[in-house]
Amino acid sequence: MKIIPKEKFENIKQKFFNLSLTQKFLISSVAVIFLVLVLLNLFIYLDFKNFFISVERKNFEKRFKKSLISATSYYVFRNDWDNSLDFSPIFNILNNEPNLIEAIIYSSDGKRLAVMKERKILNLENKSEGLLKALKGEISYEIKKAGESESFNYLHIVDKENVIQEIYYPVIFDGKVKGVVEIYKDVTEVFNNIRTVRFRATVFSIFGFILYIILIFFIVKKIENKEKQLKDKVAHYEKLSILGQFASKMAHEIGTPMHVIMGNVELILDECEENNFVKKRGENIARQINKIQNIIRNYLYVSKKPVPVYEPVNLKELVSDIVEDMSFTISDNIELRTNVDEVTIFTDKGFVEQILYNFVKNSADSIGENKGFIEIKSVIDGEYIKLLVVDNGKGIDEKIKEKIFNPFFSTKKTGKGTGLGLAVCKELVESLGGQIFCESKDGETIFGIELHLKVKNA
Numbered sequence: 001m002k003i004i005p006k007e008k009f010e011n012i013k014q015k016f017f018n019l020s021l022t023q024k025f026l027i028s029s030v031a032v033i034f035l036v037l038v039l040l041n042l043f044i045y046l047d048f049k050n051f052f053i054s055v056e057r058k059n060f061e062k063r064f065k066k067s068l069i070s071a072t073s074y075y076v077f078r079n080d081w082d083n084s085l086d087f088s089p090i091f092n093i094l095n096n097e098p099n100l101i102e103a104i105i106y107s108s109d110g111k112r113l114a115v116m117k118e119r120k121i122l123n124l125e126n127k128s129e130g131l132l133k134a135l136k137g138e139i140s141y142e143i144k145k146a147g148e149s150e151s152f153n154y155l156h157i158v159d160k161e162n163v164i165q166e167i168y169y170p171v172i173f174d175g176k177v178k179g180v181v182e183i184y185k186d187v188t189e190v191f192n193n194i195r196t197v198r199f200r201a202t203v204f205s206i207f208g209f210i211l212y213i214i215l216i217f218f219i220v221k222k223i224e225n226k227e228k229q230l231k232d233k234v235a236h237y238e239k240l241s242i243l244g245q246f247a248s249k250m251a252h253e254i255g256t257p258m259h260v261i262m263g264n265v266e267l268i269l270d271e272c273e274e275n276n277f278v279k280k281r282g283e284n285i286a287r288q289i290n291k292i293q294n295i296i297r298n299y300l301y302v303s304k305k306p307v308p309v310y311e312p313v314n315l316k317e318l319v320s321d322i323v324e325d326m327s328f329t330i331s332d333n334i335e336l337r338t339n340v341d342e343v344t345i346f347t348d349k350g351f352v353e354q355i356l357y358n359f360v361k362n363s364a365d366s367i368g369e370n371k372g373f374i375e376i377k378s379v380i381d382g383e384y385i386k387l388l389v390v391d392n393g394k395g396i397d398e399k400i401k402e403k404i405f406n407p408f409f410s411t412k413k414t415g416k417g418t419g420l421g422l423a424v425c426k427e428l429v430e431s432l433g434g435q436i437f438c439e440s441k442d443g444e445t446i447f448g449i450e451l452h453l454k455v456k457n458a
Contacts, residue, residue, distance in 0.1 A: 026220045033212055037205045041198075052194065056165070057141050064169060064181075067093040081107045081171075081179030087114040090181060099186040101164065106180040110135055113179070126182075134168035134180040142166040143187065163191045254296060262289050287321060291353070306431040308348035315387075316340050318349060319376050322356050330364040330374075339377035345385060347451065351428040352387070355436075358421040359389035359447040366393025366445060388448040396440040404438060425449075 068090065079085070087105045094103045094116065103116040110131060130140035147160030167183040265286050272279035319340045327336060356376060363374045372392045379386040396404065407423040422436075429436040434451040 026216055029216060030213055033209060037209055041202055041205055052190065053141055053143060057139070060167065061139065061169075064093070064097075067096075068171070078173060079178070081105065081113060083113055085113070091116045094181075094183065097183070097185065099189075101184040101186055103184070104182040106131065106135075106182065108135065108177050108179055110180075128166075128168075130166055130168040131180060131182065134170040134182075135177055137170050137172055137177050139170065140166070140168040143191075149184075162186055162188045164188075254292070258289055258293060262286065265289065284324070287325065290350075291325075291357075306351070306427055308351055308428075308431050310346055310348060312344050313347055313349045313352065314344050315378060316342050318353060319356070322353060322360065322376070326357070326360050326364075330360075331367070331369060333369060333371045334364055334367055335373040336360075337373055337375040339375060341378045341380055343378075343380065343385075345451075347432060348428075351432060355425045355428055355449060356387065356389065358425050362421065362447065363389055363391035363393060363445065366391060366395075368393075384450055384452055386448055386450050388446055390444065390446050392443055393445055395442055395445050396438065398440075401438060401440065405436065 090105065091103060091114075094100055104112055104126075105114040106126075107113050110126065112126065130142055133140040143163060143165050145160065146162045146164050149164060149166065163186070165183075165185040165187045167181075167185070169181045169183065170177045171179050171181065265282050269279055269282045269286070272282060319338050323336050323338060330336065360374055360376065367374070370393075375388075375390045377388050377390065379388065405422050405426040407420060426436050429449045429451075432451055434449050436447075436449050438448075439446040
């Protein structure tokens with residue numbers, strides 16, 4: 001027998017301890033069930049035969065003793081058995097014994113006195129251990145193949161593979177053995193049934209074990225998936241926490257210089273005449289400063305629920321400002337179109353502005369340097385309004401469509417995107433009580449939001 005080297009054993013032990021709790025549970029439970037099934041099958045193979053013999057012995061003793069007392073005269077028990085006795089009552093009793101092959105009567109010194117069927121057996125000598133035990137007052141039970149029996153040559157059995165039961169039953173009176181009854185029974189059918197039970201037990205054990213492994217495997221997989229989801233959530237919230245801390249610090253650090261810049265821009269605007277070129281550029285700068293402040297504020301909302309500030313917003317003016325700002329940042333090959341209703345909506349201007357800005361930016365990235373178009377349009381239906389950004393870029397793969405609104409998910413190259421833009425948009429839309437959606441097919445992508453708002457004609 002090969003002994004596992006100590007180093008290898010330690011290595012296996014270390015690998016086991018490094019497994020997750022669920023994996024340890026799977027291995028341990030499989031090992032325990034396997035051991036139980038092995039022991040159960042060993043019991044069936046080794047002890048079932050002994051169990052059968054024990055039950056058969058008790059039943060036979062009870063049955064034969066009762067019949068012997070009721071059907072045999074007192075004289076048979078009182079005297080030593082010899083040729084002068086009539087043993088036909090005993091044979092009559094045994095005739096009712098199922099699967100009986102032969103019955104032989106012995107005297108107290110081991111001499112054959114009577115045979116139920118084969119008369120020539122009388123002259124044969126029997127020196128079996130079973131008979132010797134019975135002559136000492138012990139009941140002997142043996143189960144063996146017919147071919148292994150000393151009496152095979154004179155038993156009425158065709159096949160030597162048949163299983164026979166040899167019983168040596170001592171008849172005792174007043175503490176002394178008066179004689180012995182030897183009985184041969186064919187128990188082949190019983191043992192065939194035992195083999196069938198053994199086979200079925202093995203098959204069901206293997207099948208049950210495989211089924212158990214499959215069941216445990218799926219349960220453990222489910223637990224591991226839950227664990228992974230939990231770990232991912234923890235990691236996600238850790239990232240959000242770090243982002244929130246960073247955004248909070250940035251808001252504090254950038255806030256002061258932004259206020260100073262904004263104050264100076266307002267002073268310049270106060271000194272400028274209407275329709276002056278400088279005044280227009282100054283207003284543009286003021287819008288960009290407000291946008292920076294809103295972006296920082298909205299990034300804070302990734303780690304906490306955003307709170308909208310509602311105000312009347314002219315939708316056409318808002319979209320016009322976005323188009324003007326974006327025209328400096330997107331490729332000249334991209335045509336920026338608008339098809340927006342002349343309406344005033346009651347919403348958070350900064351939220352809607354940032355959402356549409358992100359949508360347009362993503363569309364521009366999708367088109368790249370190719371020739372294409374981006375269209376911002378609105379669709380009003382009762383109390384609902386849909387704001388859509390349509391492009392003819394490369395589209396979005398169906399496999400990742402469900403993930404695009406997850407924080408930190410990005411299809412762009414490293415350094416080209418944070419994976420937070422659409423996640424922030426989702427938070428902002430949900431804070432407004434609306435829905436965000438994306439539809440994509442080859443050659444067309446639509447990013448949109450649906451808001452449940454009061455919409456009034458301008």
